[in-house]
Amino acid sequence: MLSQTCIYGIQTCIFLALPEQVEKRVRVSTIAEELHISPTFLSKIVNQLVQVGILKSVRGVSGGTWLAKPAQEIKAVDIVLAIDGNRIFNECLLGLPGCNDRNPCPFHQQWSNVRLQLLAMFQSSTLDTLAAKVNDLDLRIRQHKNNDH
Amino acid sequence: MLSQTCIYGIQTCIFLALPEQVEKRVRVSTIAEELHISPTFLSKIVNQLVQVGILKSVRGVSGGTWLAKPAQEIKAVDIVLAIDGNRIFNECLLGLPGCNDRNPCPFHQQWSNVRLQLLAMFQSSTLDTLAAKVNDLDLRIRQHKNNDH
DNA sequence: CGAAATAAAGATAAAAGACTCTTAAAACTA
């Protein structure tokens, strides 16, 4: 569904939108440790998100990364598009080229509906909403809940 | 979304449910040629579907493969489950283990809905319905329409 | 039974995705 890279990107952005982190510079190594991701791998993902204007980062002592915009202005769909592209939103279920209403496969009509709902889900999910769920409702964004605070 | 193997499996089953093929033994090499799939690769996929009782096959002269049951009794979901398993129907969007209502991630509620719609799509798609769409409405199951009949 | 056709199986190869290791570049500190 989503690539692992994209999942890490979403988790990272939600993490940076949590009240503890927001408005701070957070080291990639810190995020990596919290979310159980390889630091150097995460570094590349963060960099991708910096390139498209979702995150900012600075190197060096007291460097780190943070949200480039207020959390309510960043949607999950932005991250998905930045990392996985729009394939999942307009690709044929059977992988046939040129998926559209004029040239449908047998699944096209129903699959189009599912895709629209999927798109709506990612479009309606802003980072502040997601972070609020994690923070207020204690929902998880990683395997084991973080109990060390 | 679906693995390439699963896509080939679905295409093959729809092809075998078309009026021209139904009730006949069709050679794997014929299907492979029609659907632009590597014959030996398709042979393994057909064999998987034989194992779970969706297709039957015999070797030798005038051998081939065919639907093990009437087309209206085979659903797309059967093929998906046989090849890709039930991961796409019960896996967390963020890949977290143990996706369920008691232990949700921030996407769980919405993602559960999308997954249910996806499941409904595959459950309501029987091979006779899919084949009828291809046959009657001239919908496609492969890249270029088959014009040689 | 022998020959030909065809699916099944095993081993190998190619491609993509996920992840690691190493080095370089930048920013701060003193």
Add this chain to the structure above:
DNA sequence: TAGTTTTAAGAGTCTTTTATCTTTATTTCG
């Protein structure tokens, strides 16, 4: 400016998926 910290970048490894090549087993037919 020198030293330290931290992100950026490049090359390389590992694993899974996809696909191919070769051999084997089975079936039909003459």
